[in-house]
Amino acid sequence: METDIFSNITFNIEGLASKDNVSQEEDKQIHLAYRKMIRSIKREITKEASDQIHRAYTLARLAHGEQRRKTGEPYILHPIEVARICTAELGLGPTSIIAGLLHDVVEDTMVTLEDLRLEFSDTIAMIVDGLTKFSSLANVSGQNIASPQAENFKKILLTISKDVRVVLIKMADRLHNMRTLGAMPEHKQLKIASETSYIYAPLAHRLGFYKIKTELEDLCMKVIEPDQFLYIKDKLQATKQDRDTYVESFIRPIRKTLKKQGYSFEIFGRAKSISSIANKLRSKKVPFEEIYDLFAIRVILDIEQAAEKSACWNVYSVITDNYTPVPERLKDWVSTPKSNGYESLHTTVMGPRGRFVEVQIRSKRMDEIAELGYAAHWKYKGIGQQETIFENWLSKAREMLENPNSDAIDFLNDFKASLFSEEVYVFTPKGEMRFFPQGATALDFAFDIHSEVGYHCKAVKVDQRIVPLSYQLRNGDQLSVITSNAQKPNEDWLKNVITGKARSKIRQSLKDEKLKLGSLGKEILERKLKALKLNLEDNVDTVVKYYGFENRLDLYYSIYKDQVNLQELKTLKIEAGQLTVEKIDAQPSREQEQKVSKPKQISRRRRFKGKPKLMIDGEDASLYSHTLATCCNPVLGDNIFAYVTSKHGIKIHRTTCPNAEFLQATFGYRIKKAEWIDTANTSFIAELLITGMDDLGVVSHLTDVITNQLSINMRSFSMNGQEGHFEGKISVVVTGKDQLNQLILELKKLEEVNTVARIE
Numbered sequence: 001m002e003t004d005i006f007s008n009i010t011f012n013i014e015g016l017a018s019k020d021n022v023s024q025e026e027d028k029q030i031h032l033a034y035r036k037m038i039r040s041i042k043r044e045i046t047k048e049a050s051d052q053i054h055r056a057y058t059l060a061r062l063a064h065g066e067q068r069r070k071t072g073e074p075y076i077l078h079p080i081e082v083a084r085i086c087t088a089e090l091g092l093g094p095t096s097i098i099a100g101l102l103h104d105v106v107e108d109t110m111v112t113l114e115d116l117r118l119e120f121s122d123t124i125a126m127i128v129d130g131l132t133k134f135s136s137l138a139n140v141s142g143q144n145i146a147s148p149q150a151e152n153f154k155k156i157l158l159t160i161s162k163d164v165r166v167v168l169i170k171m172a173d174r175l176h177n178m179r180t181l182g183a184m185p186e187h188k189q190l191k192i193a194s195e196t197s198y199i200y201a202p203l204a205h206r207l208g209f210y211k212i213k214t215e216l217e218d219l220c221m222k223v224i225e226p227d228q229f230l231y232i233k234d235k236l237q238a239t240k241q242d243r244d245t246y247v248e249s250f251i252r253p254i255r256k257t258l259k260k261q262g263y264s265f266e267i268f269g270r271a272k273s274i275s276s277i278a279n280k281l282r283s284k285k286v287p288f289e290e291i292y293d294l295f296a297i298r299v300i301l302d303i304e305q306a307a308e309k310s311a312c313w314n315v316y317s318v319i320t321d322n323y324t325p326v327p328e329r330l331k332d333w334v335s336t337p338k339s340n341g342y343e344s345l346h347t348t349v350m351g352p353r354g355r356f357v358e359v360q361i362r363s364k365r366m367d368e369i370a371e372l373g374y375a376a377h378w379k380y381k382g383i384g385q386q387e388t389i390f391e392n393w394l395s396k397a398r399e400m401l402e403n404p405n406s407d408a409i410d411f412l413n414d415f416k417a418s419l420f421s422e423e424v425y426v427f428t429p430k431g432e433m434r435f436f437p438q439g440a441t442a443l444d445f446a447f448d449i450h451s452e453v454g455y456h457c458k459a460v461k462v463d464q465r466i467v468p469l470s471y472q473l474r475n476g477d478q479l480s481v482i483t484s485n486a487q488k489p490n491e492d493w494l495k496n497v498i499t500g501k502a503r504s505k506i507r508q509s510l511k512d513e514k515l516k517l518g519s520l521g522k523e524i525l526e527r528k529l530k531a532l533k534l535n536l537e538d539n540v541d542t543v544v545k546y547y548g549f550e551n552r553l554d555l556y557y558s559i560y561k562d563q564v565n566l567q568e569l570k571t572l573k574i575e576a577g578q579l580t581v582e583k584i585d586a587q588p589s590r591e592q593e594q595k596v597s598k599p600k601q602i603s604r605r606r607r608f609k610g611k612p613k614l615m616i617d618g619e620d621a622s623l624y625s626h627t628l629a630t631c632c633n634p635v636l637g638d639n640i641f642a643y644v645t646s647k648h649g650i651k652i653h654r655t656t657c658p659n660a661e662f663l664q665a666t667f668g669y670r671i672k673k674a675e676w677i678d679t680a681n682t683s684f685i686a687e688l689l690i691t692g693m694d695d696l697g698v699v700s701h702l703t704d705v706i707t708n709q710l711s712i713n714m715r716s717f718s719m720n721g722q723e724g725h726f727e728g729k730i731s732v733v734v735t736g737k738d739q740l741n742q743l744i745l746e747l748k749k750l751e752e753v754n755t756v757a758r759i760e
């Protein structure tokens with residue numbers, strides 16, 4: 001039987017189609033967007049492929065009907081733009097264009113996967129399936145879902161092992177959503193931006209899409225730290241002319257020599273991205289004016305592949321004839337490409353006016369790979385090392401994904417760990433080169449060799465010397481692993497590894513171990529209950545509840561480890577063969593006891609002159625029990641959000657809190673919008689980190705400014721001095737951001753003080 005999907009769709013949206021709200025104007029807009037997408041296809045495609053693309057467009061347009069985006073535009077413009085990004089910016093082919101056009105139809109319209117399978121292909125249906133969110137949480141194996149966001153992301157990642165295009169199209173989808181984020185309400189912007197910076201930007205980096213990664217990071221920063229973003233943007237603008245002049249004077253002699261030598265090339269200065277400058281300001285704790293590498297010089301050679309390596313080194317030689325290089329800043333990713341495929345020769349030289357300048361030397365092919373990453377890999381497939389480089393990472397990712405039953409949040413974090421960018425390379429005893437993220441350990445190496453080698457890793461030798469399992473790998477190390485069958489993973493091992501593979505393998509092994517030992521604990525409990533004439537199955541959940549465990553396994557395991565006082569069970573009431581959580585002598589239950597014994601929190605609140613007033617989701621927050629998070633100590637005037645915890649009411653965090661990204665990316669549904677209500681008579685705790693010269697009297701100068709000049713109360717003050725340099729931490733009570741900023745400003749005026757920053 002022939003299926004005609006189009007007639008089905010027409011039938012389904014019949015009612016809507018007749019009163020179609022799409023105006024002629026919009027109809028034209030949609031048509032233009034589609035034409036633009038088609039024109040951006042750079043490679044030859046078959047007639048069949050082009051017909052399929054058109055059919056996908058027609059179907060998506062019909063299916064989305066008169067749905068609209070938050071911007072008010074017709075919805076169909078979104079899938080068209082996603083398809084355009086797939087081809088124009090990621091260099092993907094017809095299959096991805098079709099899947100891009102259809103990526104939201106199953107989630108948002110009546111079209112089913114089966115329809116797509118019949119109308120297009122199994123592949124298209126599989127890709128769209130990967131891009132479709134779980135429609136309801138109940139679909140996820142009926143279990144408790146701690147984080148739907150993590151589950152959905154896990155679903156996308158699991159398809160990597162089937163078809164990497166799913167992730168690439170998701171990237172295009174996210175990029176378009178980020179570009180058009182302005183139309184969303186603010187707290188949703190924050191959630192999407194955090195999720196993007198937590199996982200999508202590192203993923204783009206891992207797949208080698210540097211350009212997209214940079215754009216995503218800047219778009220995220222605009223939402224998460226708008227003030228800092230605008231500050232840097234303005235500063236960059238203001239210093240542009242000076243920079244351009246400088247770059248030109250740097251380039252002139254190089255250009256002349258290279259021309260003389262007959263090279264065809266481009267040379268130019270490239271400003272670094274706002275987010276990468278922000279990272280520098282943060283990590284170096286210096287003012288904008290003291291950051292010199294705001295730009296890099298790039299030389300791109302138009303040269304055939306066989307000659308590119310020696311040409312790059314020749315350019316290096318020309319540059320270092322003119323400017324003195326800093327030897328330890330030479331990075332040769334031409335001989336040894338990064339594991340995400342990046343190839344380039346980097347050096348830092350001393351330029352005119354005593355300024356350090358970074359120079360990047362590469363061929364046109366290398367440049368394309370650096371911008372397009374994985375996609376360019378297809379273009380150059382068969383030549384160079386590109387294929388094996390990506391295959392290596394993919395096979396590592398696959399190994400980690402092998403264990404799909406792992407907890408989604410652990411999984412997400414393990415995966416994120418595999419995305420770290422800076423790398424070290426080491427050698428196996430046979431001289432085979434392996435890449436690791438910066439900070440990886442000897443134990444990570446053992447797990448990378450084979451999971452069995454990891455499990456039984458007893459010791460590791462680096463260059464014939466035994467090192468601790470936590471030894472951090474260094475470029476060029478040659479390692480060998482000594483194993484012992486008696487060895488097995490323990491909890492501490494998790495602290496000694498950073499790679500996703502090692503983490504997930506250790507976790508799995510610990511879980512297996514816990515299951516094994518738990519079954520012994522279960523037997524102990526069974527005997528105890530039997531003595532009370534109770535059966536296990538009917539009563540175990542009551543016992544779990546009574547002792548406050550999350551699940552049965554945790555209870556069994558703790559019983560095995562002798563951490564549970566089972567004698568208490570004798571003091572509980574039994575009704576008709578059922579244990580209850582009530583005590584026989586009607587003493588207050590554990591739960592009630594806990595309620596009255598919270599002196600800590602009460603005393604902490606008293607330190608405030610008044611409870612800070614807030615609006616949460618547009619309502620007066622006095623309805624909720626809320627506290628300010630102590631990880632980031634928000635003060636009146638900070639950008640904040642509310643997070644609904646499972647046990648401790650609502651916590652208020654700063655949007656720049658180090659935990660914010662993770663919370664927003666994983667528990668987005670628990671995030672609520674929060675705003676301050678400006679009220680006098682409220683006070684806040686803030687913590688500052690101060691660095692400077694350790695002179696006599698610096699302490700009294702600091703305290704003078706704080707307590708005498710500004711009449712601010714100090715809660716604590718600690719200081720470490722070392723070789724004439726000090727680092728001090730102070731905790732103060734302020735009325736809000738304005739007063740805090742004033743304090744920072746005044747402290748910076750002190751001669752001995754170098755930097756003052758809030759502790760994040």
Ligand code: MN
Binds near residue numbers: 078103104173
């Ligand atoms: Mn979408």
